[in-house]
Amino acid sequence: MLTGMHVAFLGGDARQLEVIEKFSEMDASITLIGFDNLEPKYGGVKYAELKEDILKTIDVLILHAVVTNNTGKIDSIFSSKELLLTKNHLKSLPKHAKIYTGYSKPYFKNLCQENKIELIELFERDDVAIYNSIPTAEGAIMMAIENTDITIHGSNCIVLGLGRTGITLARTLKGVGAHVKIGVRKHEHFARASEMQLNPFYLNNLTNEVTDIDLLFNTIPTMIVTAQVIAHIPHRAVIIDLASKPGGTDFRFAEKRGIKAMIAPGLPGIVAPKTAGQIIAKSLIQLISEDSSEWGND
Amino acid sequence: MLTGMHVAFLGGDARQLEVIEKFSEMDASITLIGFDNLEPKYGGVKYAELKEDILKTIDVLILHAVVTNNTGKIDSIFSSKELLLTKNHLKSLPKHAKIYTGYSKPYFKNLCQENKIELIELFERDDVAIYNSIPTAEGAIMMAIENTDITIHGSNCIVLGLGRTGITLARTLKGVGAHVKIGVRKHEHFARASEMQLNPFYLNNLTNEVTDIDLLFNTIPTMIVTAQVIAHIPHRAVIIDLASKPGGTDFRFAEKRGIKAMIAPGLPGIVAPKTAGQIIAKSLIQLISEDSSEWGND
Amino acid sequence: MLTGMHVAFLGGDARQLEVIEKFSEMDASITLIGFDNLEPKYGGVKYAELKEDILKTIDVLILHAVVTNNTGKIDSIFSSKELLLTKNHLKSLPKHAKIYTGYSKPYFKNLCQENKIELIELFERDDVAIYNSIPTAEGAIMMAIENTDITIHGSNCIVLGLGRTGITLARTLKGVGAHVKIGVRKHEHFARASEMQLNPFYLNNLTNEVTDIDLLFNTIPTMIVTAQVIAHIPHRAVIIDLASKPGGTDFRFAEKRGIKAMIAPGLPGIVAPKTAGQIIAKSLIQLISEDSSEWGND
Amino acid sequence: MLTGMHVAFLGGDARQLEVIEKFSEMDASITLIGFDNLEPKYGGVKYAELKEDILKTIDVLILHAVVTNNTGKIDSIFSSKELLLTKNHLKSLPKHAKIYTGYSKPYFKNLCQENKIELIELFERDDVAIYNSIPTAEGAIMMAIENTDITIHGSNCIVLGLGRTGITLARTLKGVGAHVKIGVRKHEHFARASEMQLNPFYLNNLTNEVTDIDLLFNTIPTMIVTAQVIAHIPHRAVIIDLASKPGGTDFRFAEKRGIKAMIAPGLPGIVAPKTAGQIIAKSLIQLISEDSSEWGND
C-alpha cells in the first residue's frame, strides 16, 4: 500500500485514468493537475492548478506518458489550459520527490538534471518495453489488415530487428499465419530467430530479401529502409515503420516510387489505452514500492 | 486452359477483378456486363449490356459474389445502371451453361431451378468456406482491436461454434495470445478443441462461461446469445457476431444492457478483397476445369 | 453415479487400472476377471474366474482394449491363465448386457453378433480417436527422436493423411519446429491444412514430394508408401508407419533399399498408459451414463 | 574456403564426424589424431599419433566437444589408446595456433593459459548455446515421454530459468500442448514469458507453484530444487534436471521421498549427434573465417 504518499498527476490521456485508479486502490493521496475537463470527476482526489505550493507537498509527480515538447509543456487531453512545467516548479519540489514519465525529449531531461530532480523514464525499462511491445504489435497488425487488400495469413512479411518490439511483432505475425522473415545483425539473434522458426537473415542482405514481400515492418531506430532497399521492394508492398520518429525509412523515396509507407508512433496509447495504462501503473507501483523505504527521510 | 470457353461476368465488386484476371490468364473469352465505369478498362475483353443475344453464346455466367435481392437484381460497384436478371435472360442461356455465384437468396435459386439452369453457390463448398474463414477471422481480429481499449493478447475470448469459421477464428485468436474458450455441442468437437488447447465447454453451460469475458465471437447461425446469456456478460465485453444475418445475438437486449454488440457480415470482401477474389477464382477454375469435358457437347 | 450397476472387467493392461478406478469412484459394483496377479489388490472389488454364473449377473462387460485374437482369447497382463471368451459365456449374459472394448478383430465381432450381444468398439468413435491421437503423436515424436541423429526442429517431415491422427501429429511436429508437409486427397483437407500452415500437397504428387525428406509419418491405412515412392526417398530418411497393421508401407522394399522403416502400433498404451486409460474411462462412463435409463429394464 | 589451413582433430565422438566433413568441404588440410578405429576411413585426410612434431605444423586444433578430465586426457570413441595432451604438446604448437573445444574443465583451461595458447570454448557463445538448446529441449521431451505414463499434452509442467535453454524448452513443451509455467527472477523475464504465454512466476514463490505439477524441468545451475521445494511436489511428478553437473536438485532428498528425479547432461550429443556436430562445425567455421586474415602472419 502507498498510504500517506502524496502523488500528483500532471496531464495525461486515456492511459492516465488507469494509473490514477490503481494509485487510488493503493490508498495514495492523489492530486490531479490539468484534469479540469475530466467527466465524471473521481471522488476522494484533489483537483489543483499547476502552482508551486501544491508541488511542495508531493512525493511523486507523474507526467503525461510522453514529454515531447522543448519548452516544458505537458500535454493533457483533459484540460484546455496550457500546462507549462518550469524551473521554478521543479525547484519547489521536495528533495526526495521523483518525476515519472514514459519517455521524455532531452530538453526536459536536462531541465530535471540541472535542478537535481530524478526523472525516471518508464519506457526505457526492459520489462515495460516488452509489455508495450504487445499493443504495439497488435496496432501494427491492425494497420496491416486495414492497409492491404490481402490477408496477413499467407503473406510474405519482413520484420527488421529482433529487439523487444521485433520479437513480439514477428511472433504475432506468425501466430496469424504470415510467412515471416526477420532481419538481424547479431549471431545470437540469428540463432534465436531460427529456434523460433522466424527465418532470419543478416541485414547486409536486406536488398535481396525484400524482392517478394507484401509487408515490411521496421523496428530499428536508424535509417535502414533506404532508397536502395525501397528500389527492390515490389509496388504492392506496404511499409509500416514502428521505430520512433523519424523512423528508419526513406519516406520521400517511397512516395516517389508509389510505395505505401507509413510511420506509426504511439500505438499502445492508441489501440489499447487501458492495457497501456495498466502497464504503466503496474510498473510505477512496483518501482515506487521498491523505493518506498526512502520516503519521508528528508 | 479454358481456351474457347465464353465466360461472362455480371456485376461484382473488387473481388471480381481478381477472378477476371485469372480467367484471362486461362485464355477464356471474356465478356463483362455491368462494368461500364471500370477504369482502366482491360484490353482483350468485351464490354456488353445485359441483353439476351449476348447470353445465347456463353458457357459460364459468373455473378456478383452475393445475390441478395428478391427481384433478380445483381449488384455492381462498376456500373451505375441497374442489372436485372430476368426469366427471359435465363431462358436465352444455352442448355449447358452454368451460373456461378458465392451465395444466393432463395428467390434467385428458385428462378434458376424453374428455368432448369444449374446454379452453383461457391460459398457452400467446404474448401471455399475454409479459405474464406481466414479473411473472416482477420476481419474479426481487426474489429476486436478497433472496438476495445485492451489488447487481444491476454484477454478472455469465447468463440461459439467449432465449424469452418470457428476453428480458424479460435486458432487465430490464440495465435495473437488471447485466452480462448470455445463453445461446442458435439463430443468430437470437444475432443478436437482439447487437442488444439482451445479450452472447450458444452454450449448448455454457456451462461456460466461468459461471466468474465472480454470478447465473445459467434459463428453459430441460430439464436444462441440470448437475453439470458447477455444478462451474465460483463459490461465491458464486446460481442462480435459473424453468423450470417440476422446473426445469433439478441441485439435489442444487448443494447438495452449497454453492451456493445455488432454484426459483421461479408468480412472477406471488406478486409481482403484481393485474397477473397483469389479464393473465388481458384475454386471456379478448379470446378470448371473438372467439368470441362462436358463443354460444347450440346 | 453408477450405483447398483454390475461391471465386470475381463483382461487388460496398465490402461485398465485407470478405468477400474474411475468406475470405482462412480460407485459401480466391480468384478475383476483375469487379475489374479494384480498387486496390490483393490479393496471393495470382487475377483472371479471366467465362469458362466458370474456373467449372468453383470450389466457391463469391459474387455482388454484390443481383441486381436481369432479364438475369443482375451489378453491380460495381470494373469498367467488363459482367458477364453466362448459362445457359452456370451449366451449366459443378460439380454441387456453390453460388451465394450477398444477395437476388435472381425472374429469376435461376429461371435457377438451371432449371439445378439451388443459390442461397442470405443476406438471407432470420433472423440476417442481424437483423444487417442494425442498419445499416438507423442509416441511418434519419441520414436522420431530416438531413431534419427538430427533434431525434429528444422527437419523436413511429411505426414500422410489429415484424419484424426494426421491432424494432431502434423500440429505436434510443427509445435516442435519441424518443416511439415501434409499429403491429402480432398480439397477441403487441402484448405484446412493451408489454414493451419501445414503445407498441403495432393497425394498423387507424393513421389515428387518425398525427395528431400528426413522423416515420413503415415496414417493412411492402405498401401500408399509404395516401392515407387520409396525409390524417391533419400537414404537418410526414416519412415514411421502409424496405420493399423499391416501399415501402408512396402517394408520389404524399404529394407532392400536400406531405408529405416518401422510400424508402430498401439502407441497410446505404450507411451501413456495412464492417459490412454483415462480416455477409455471417460468415454465409457459417458456412454454408459447416457444409456443408463435402460438399465434394469429387462 | 580454408585452403592452406592445417586443422588437426584430437579425439571426439559422433559429432566430430560432421565437423570433419565440413572442414573437408572447406578444403582445409586435415589430420586426425585418435581416430585409429574409425571405419570407413576418410580419403584425403592424414591419420597421426599424438606427437609433438605433427603439432608444430598445425594452425587449428579441435578437441573432443568436452574436456572433462583433470589430467589433459582427451576422450575419443574412435580410439582405444589414451590421448593425453601435455604441457610439451602445447609448447610445440605454433604461436598463432588456437585450440577449440565445446567446454573445458578449469584444469585444461589453466594449462592453456600458462602456455599462452588461446583456448576457445564454443558452448559459452550465445549463438551456440541457443542452437544447442534445441536438441537439449528435444532430449528433455523424449525423457519426459519415456519416464511418465501420461501425455505431455495437457500435463502441468514447470520450467525453471528463462535463459538460453529455458526459453527453448518452455516453447517446445507448449508446442506439444503442455500447460507450462516458468520460474524467473527478473522483471524483464517475467514480461517476456507473459508475452509468450508461458505463465511466469517469481522463483521466491517456487514452493507454492509446484504443488500440482506433473513435470519439473530445471535449467538453473545452482541448488534451486531444494528439499523444501521437493516436499511440496506431488509423488507422481518427475524432475528432469538439465543444469550442468551437479544440477540444481537435491537428488538425495528426492530419492528419499520416492520422487523420480534425474540429471540429464550432454543431451545434444546423445539425441542428435549429427545436428550437434553441425552446430559446432558452423560456429567453428564462422569463427575461424572471421579470424583467417591473421593466418600465416607469424
Ligand SMILES: NC(=O)c1ccc[n+]([C@@H]2O[C@H](COP(=O)([O-])OP(=O)(O)OC[C@H]3O[C@@H](n4cnc5c(N)ncnc54)[C@H](OP(=O)(O)O)[C@@H]3O)[C@@H](O)[C@H]2O)c1
Ligand atoms: N510505434 C510504436 O508505437 C512504438 C512502440 C514501442 C517502441 N517503439 C519504437 O520501436 C523502436 C524499437 O524499440 P525496441 O524496444 O524494440 O528497441 P530495442 O529492443 O532496442 O530493439 C531495437 C532493435 O534494433 C536493432 N538495431 C539498432 N540499431 C541498429 C543498427 N544500426 N543496425 C541494425 N540493427 C540495429 C537492434 O539490434 P542489436 O541488438 O543488434 O543492436 C534491435 O534488434 C524504438 O525506436 C522505439 O521507440 C515504437
Ligand SMILES: NC(=O)c1ccc[n+]([C@@H]2O[C@H](COP(=O)([O-])OP(=O)(O)OC[C@H]3O[C@@H](n4cnc5c(N)ncnc54)[C@H](OP(=O)(O)O)[C@@H]3O)[C@@H](O)[C@H]2O)c1
Ligand atoms: N461474417 C462473415 O464475414 C462470414 C464469413 C464466413 C461465414 N460466415 C457465416 O458464419 C456462419 C458459420 O459459417 P461456417 O462456414 O463456419 O459454418 P459451419 O462450418 O456450418 O459451422 C457452424 C457451427 O455452428 C454450429 N451450430 C449450428 N447450429 C447449431 C445449434 N443449433 N446449436 C449449436 N451449434 C450449432 C455447428 O456445430 P455442429 O457441427 O454441432 O452443428 C458449427 O460448429 C454462417 O452463418 C456463415 O454464413 C460469415
Ligand SMILES: NC(=O)c1ccc[n+]([C@@H]2O[C@H](COP(=O)([O-])OP(=O)(O)OC[C@H]3O[C@@H](n4cnc5c(N)ncnc54)[C@H](OP(=O)(O)O)[C@@H]3O)[C@@H](O)[C@H]2O)c1
Ligand atoms: N499406431 C498407433 O498407435 C495408432 C493410434 C491410433 C490410430 N492408429 C491407426 O492410424 C490410422 C489412422 O487413424 P485415424 O483415426 O486418423 O483415421 P481417419 O481419421 O480415418 O484418417 C485416415 C486418413 O487416411 C486417409 N485415407 C484413407 N484411405 C485413403 C486412400 N485410399 N487414399 C488416400 N487417403 C486415404 C483419409 O483421408 P480421406 O478423408 O480423404 O478418406 C484420412 O485422412 C488407422 O489405421 C488407425 O488404426 C494407429
Ligand SMILES: NC(=O)c1ccc[n+]([C@@H]2O[C@H](COP(=O)([O-])OP(=O)(O)OC[C@H]3O[C@@H](n4cnc5c(N)ncnc54)[C@H](OP(=O)(O)O)[C@@H]3O)[C@@H](O)[C@H]2O)c1
Ligand atoms: N543437459 C544438457 O544437455 C544441457 C545442454 C545445454 C545446457 N545445459 C546446461 O543448462 C544450464 C543452463 O544453460 P543456459 O545456456 O540456458 O544458461 P543461461 O542462458 O545462462 O540460463 C541460465 C538461467 O538460470 C538463471 N539463473 C542463474 N543463476 C540463478 C540463481 N541463482 N537464481 C535464479 N536463477 C538463476 C538465469 O537467470 P538470470 O538471467 O536471472 O540470471 C537464467 O535464466 C547450464 O548449466 C548448462 O550447462 C545442459
